[in-house]
Amino acid sequence: MSSITPVKPKEDISYPDSDGRPMGESPLHVLNFRWTLDALELFFATDPMVFIAGNMFVYYEKGNRHRHLSPDVFVVRGIPKVTTPARRSYFLWENKPIDFVLELTSSSTKGEDIDDKKDLYCNVLQVQEYFLFDPYAEYLDPPLQGFHLSGGQYVPIQPVANRVSSNVLGLHLEADGEMLRLYNPQSQSWLPYPPELDARRQAAEAAAELERKARQAVAAEAERLRQENEELRRQLGKS
Numbered sequence: 001m002s003s004i005t006p007v008k009p010k011e012d013i014s015y016p017d018s019d020g021r022p023m024g025e026s027p028l029h030v031l032n033f034r035w036t037l038d039a040l041e042l043f044f045a046t047d048p049m050v051f052i053a054g055n056m057f058v059y060y061e062k063g064n065r066h067r068h069l070s071p072d073v074f075v076v077r078g079i080p081k082v083t084t085p086a087r088r089s090y091f092l093w094e095n096k097p098i099d100f101v102l103e104l105t106s107s108s109t110k111g112e113d114i115d116d117k118k119d120l121y122c123n124v125l126q127v128q129e130y131f132l133f134d135p136y137a138e139y140l141d142p143p144l145q146g147f148h149l150s151g152g153q154y155v156p157i158q159p160v161a162n163r164v165s166s167n168v169l170g171l172h173l174e175a176d177g178e179m180l181r182l183y184n185p186q187s188q189s190w191l192p193y194p195p196e197l198d199a200r201r202q203a204a205e206a207a208a209e210l211e212r213k214a215r216q217a218v219a220a221e222a223e224r225l226r227q228e229n230e231e232l233r234r235q236l237g238k239s
Helices: 028-044 110-123 194-238
Strands: 052-053 073-077 100-104 129-133 143-151 153-156 165-168 170-178 179-184
Touching: 028 052, 028 073, 028 179, 073 170, 110 129, 110 153, 129 165, 129 170, 143 165, 143 170, 153 194
Parallel strands: 100 129
Antiparallel strands: 052 073, 073 100, 129 143, 143 153, 165 170, 170 179
């Protein structure tokens, strides 16, 4: 009598959400990363179907835990911003292709950003828009470059008035010295960065305090006049 050997169930594959290594970038790269991410999150804060992430592992081959990369900043439109549980990694086979990627290039990542990642973003992940920014203007000329996917290839986005347009974001990107800025063509203004938001908040609080003190002064003067009139009526009543 022959026996049947039971088939062992395939073990689940673990997809790490971190490599355990700190982000090894210059303070300027970190500042550009943080402020750009903050500006985008604020700009799309009221749209529940825009997902924004930074330095998150993106897995692009199901079953292979080694097929991943982590864009500095990426944006996906048309998927929920918030999920339960929250996303800790982005699995391409469970979601739609990424729409926008920004890489802050440096001496350590230049070759990878320009060649390897660009090829992956174009041919494998099919990212609609790929942007590169070199804060020190040491490796890219010009330091800000953008590409959009057309016919299976990346086509350079031509700058207009030193700004490179992103159809995905509905914004323009601009190199302002060592800082990357995001420009809103609708409001004709840059998206504010945290220090600018703090300055605006402080100015608004100062203006509100001045208005409060002005109202108090008006109320105090009105009360003084009321008391004077009341005293005058008493004096006239006695005469």
